[in-house]
Structures are given as structure tokens and as C-alpha cells.
Amino acid sequence: MKQVFGRPQGLKDAPFRFCPGCGHSILHRLVAECLDEMELRELTIAIAPVGCAVFAYDYFNFDVIEIPHGRPPAAATGIKRMLPDRVVLSYQGDGDLAAIGTAEIIHAANRGENITVLFVNNGIYGMTGGQLAPTTLTGQKTTTTPGGRTPADAGHPLRVSELLAQLDGVSFIARSAVDSAANVIKTKNLLKKALRYQVEGKGFSMVEVLSPCPTSWKMSPEDALRWVAEDMQKTFPLGTLKDIYPETPGNGDNGGDDE
Numbered sequence: 001m002k003q004v005f006g007r008p009q010g011l012k013d014a015p016f017r018f019c020p021g022c023g024h025s026i027l028h029r030l031v032a033e034c035l036d037e038m039e040l041r042e043l044t045i046a047i048a049p050v051g052c053a054v055f056a057y058d059y060f061n062f063d064v065i066e067i068p069h070g071r072p073p074a075a076a077t078g079i080k081r082m083l084p085d086r087v088v089l090s091y092q093g094d095g096d097l098a099a100i101g102t103a104e105i106i107h108a109a110n111r112g113e114n115i116t117v118l119f120v121n122n123g124i125y126g127m128t129g130g131q132l133a134p135t136t137l138t139g140q141k142t143t144t145t146p147g148g149r150t151p152a153d154a155g156h157p158l159r160v161s162e163l164l165a166q167l168d169g170v171s172f173i174a175r176s177a178v179d180s181a182a183n184v185i186k187t188k189n190l191l192k193k194a195l196r197y198q199v200e201g202k203g204f205s206m207v208e209v210l211s212p213c214p215t216s217w218k219m220s221p222e223d224a225l226r227w228v229a230e231d232m233q234k235t236f237p238l239g240t241l242k243d244i245y246p247e248t249p250g251n252g253d254n255g256g257d258d259e
């Protein structure tokens with residue numbers, strides 16, 4: 001029988017240790033598929049964050065380096081400047097990128113470093129037990145905001161992509177989600193586009209992905225997908241926030257790959 005669906009070369013033959021319904025599983029597969037299809041796997045150096053994606057090196061079948069919490073953009077900068085022919089992908093959660101690593105991501109983006117960032121926003125600190133993150137929604141209950149986040153006590157949800165889109169060094173920023181099959185395909189195409197910009201030397205590119213964390217949200221996987229679609233997207237609307245080459249053929253909002 002002809003095999004029509006298999007493990008991408010970019011993934012090792014290792015079972016994921018993510019919780020059932022976690023968006024990281026989908027995103028790991030998408031990263032692997034993109035690198036396979038773009039024939040970039042052997043050129044890629046990925047950077048794993050501290051957080052639930054900390055074991056990326058156990059799953060990805062290409063070079064992965066582990067970096068202290070929040071510092072992946074700084075490490076990515078050094079790697080890319082030393083090895084400009086390699087593709088550098090910084091895989092970061094919101095605790096890593098939007099909290100402890102805020103300075104690193106702002107300065108890497110502002111310098112226009114020719115790297116690609118995959119920013120996984122699940123609105124909470126997943127690995128450490130479900131504490132408030134900068135991206136936690138107003139009213140969302142976490143272990144450190146048991147009555148729900150209030151702007152008076154904890155400020156407002158931080159829209160990092162909108163913030164970074166203001167910076168002159170940024171070439172491409174888009175926000176997607178993995179709450180439906182259609183959005184998973186869009187996410188893949190946006191990631192391909194961001195990687196293509198790096199290959200073409202166009203500067204800093206980032207795709208933010210709204211991603212379910214059923215365990216720390218204390219929801220079923222189905223309810224977590226509904227939360228992404230119906231609650232997260234009100235605060236974090238999907239779409240392209242910045243694209244300095246919108247007229248390039250094939251550069252539609254979905255990344256230009258409609259397969």
C-alpha cells in the first residue's frame with residue numbers, strides 16, 4: 001500500500017512528551033514539514049527555549065541548541081552572524097519571549113537580525129504550573145491570579161507582535177493560530193514565508209502562533225481550541241502585522257503557499 005502520510009525527516013522517531021491537545025506538538029510537526037519541503041533541514045540551527053519546548057532537541061532531527069531563559073534572540077544573533085549561510089530558527093514560548101526575554105527580542109528585532117522567530121503564545125506559564133504570563137487575557141484565571149487577571153493588579157495583555165511591528169528592523173511579522181485545520185495550514189504557510197525571508201536576507205521575521213495549553217488552562221483539548229478561537233483572538237487578532245515586501249509575487253496573507 002502506498003504511504004501517504006508519514007513522519008517528516010525533520011522529526012526524530014521519538015514520542016512527544018507534551019500533554020494531550022498541546023499546540024507544541026502541532027508546531028513541532030509544522031516546523032519539520034516546512035524545513036523538509038524547503039530543503040533547509042540540514043542547514044538549520046534551531047534554538048530551544050526554557051519552557052515546555054525545552055526538549056526540542058529530543059524531537060527535531062537537525063541541530064538544536066539550548067539557551068538560558070529569554071536569551072534565544074541574543075544567541076541566534078551570534079550564530080547567524082558567525083554562520084550567515086545557516087538558517088537560524090528561534091522557537092520561543094511567551095514566558096521566554098514576552099517576559100524574561102523582552103529586551104532580547106526587542107533589540108534583535110530592532111537591529112534587523114536576519115533570523116526567524118516562532119513565538120508560541122499560550123497565554124500562561126505552562127511548564128511551571130500555570131502562572132500569569134504577560135500574554136494572559138484580562139479576566140483569565142491562573143495560579144497567580146485565581147480571581148482572574150485585572151489590569152489594576154497585573155496590567156494588560158502584552159501584544160508583542162504589534163510592539164515589534166513598529167520597529168524599523170522588522171521585515172515580516174504575522175499572527176496565526178492552530179485552532180482549526182485551516183489555521184494550521186495558514187500557520188505553516190506563514191512560517192514558510194518567514195523562513196524564505198531569512199534565506200533571501202530580508203531581515204528579522206517572526207510568526208506568533210496562538211496555541212492551546214489545555215493542562216494549565218484546566219480545560220479539555222476541545223474547550224482549549226474553542227478558547228483560542230473565541231477568547232484569545234479577541235485580544236490577539238490574526239493576520240499580517242508587518243510585511244515590507246508585500247508586492248513580492250506569492251506573498252499573500254497566508255504566506256503565498258496555497259497548497
Ligand code: SF4
Pocket residue numbers: 017018019020021022023024052122126127212213214215216
Ligand atoms: S503544560 Fe501546556 S504548553 Fe506545556 S506541554 Fe502541557 S499543554 Fe503543552
